[in-house]
Amino acid sequence: MDIIRKEINTCNIDLHPAAEKYAQDIFDIIITHKKYLAMFLDWVNNINNINEILSFLSKSKSDFGKKSNIYIIEFKNKIVGVISLNSIDKHKREADIGYWISPDYEGLGIISKSLQTMIDKHSHEIKKFILKCAVFNTRSNMVALRNGFSYDCIIHKGEIINGVYHDQNQYYKCSSLK
Numbered sequence: 260m261d262i263i264r265k266e267i268n269t270c271n272i273d274l275h276p277a278a279e280k281y282a283q284d285i286f287d288i289i290i291t292h293k294k295y296l297a298m299f300l301d302w303v304n305n306i307n308n309i310n311e312i313l314s315f316l317s318k319s320k321s322d323f324g325k326k327s328n329i330y331i332i333e334f335k336n337k338i339v340g341v342i343s344l345n346s347i348d349k350h351k352r353e354a355d356i357g358y359w360i361s362p363d364y365e366g367l368g369i370i371s372k373s374l375q376t377m378i379d380k381h382s383h384e385i386k387k388f389i390l391k392c393a394v395f396n397t398r399s400n401m402v403a404l405r406n407g408f409s410y411d412c413i414i415h416k417g418e419i420i421n422g423v424y425h426d427q428n429q430y431y432k433c434s435s436l437k
Contacts, residue, residue, distance in 0.1 A: 275333060279316050328377075394413070
């Protein structure tokens with residue numbers, strides 16, 4: 260499980276495989292920005308103590324390469340978010356992508372660069388990368404389009420956030436894997 264590194268404007272972005280040592284940083288971001296993150300991520304409101312993050316990271320570490328690949332995003336030596344291949348289907352050779360970043364680091368291209376780096380790293384094993392985001396989440400929709408994803412369809416009431424159903428846009432990107 261190597262660190263994946265991408266240089267952005269002479270500052271490195273490192274993608275670290277999930278590990279418990281990142282729990283405090285991840286927890287601090289979630290707690291500090293809980294109200295904002297909860298507008299886009301339903302699970303955020305369920306995080307109340309660091310043990311929940313430790314448990315998630317421990318499970319992610321044991322599932323790495325099997326069911327999912329969870330990476331911690333580090334920018335300028337600071338943990339700023341998470342990006343992942345969720346629900347890896349090895350038979351179909353496809354995976355759903357998920358990510359979130361501290362609002363303090365939005366708009367810097369970190370997610371776009373991390374996304375492309377992760378796709379490059381896994382394109383030898385994954386044929387189809389799928390990205391779903393709430394229709395109202397303009398930033399995530401733009402990430403998909405900026406990174407060469409094609410619009411696939413709308414999934415009506417495809418996501419629940421804070422007890423409310425939201426439509427999702429689904430995008431896909433295929434690797435050159437045959």
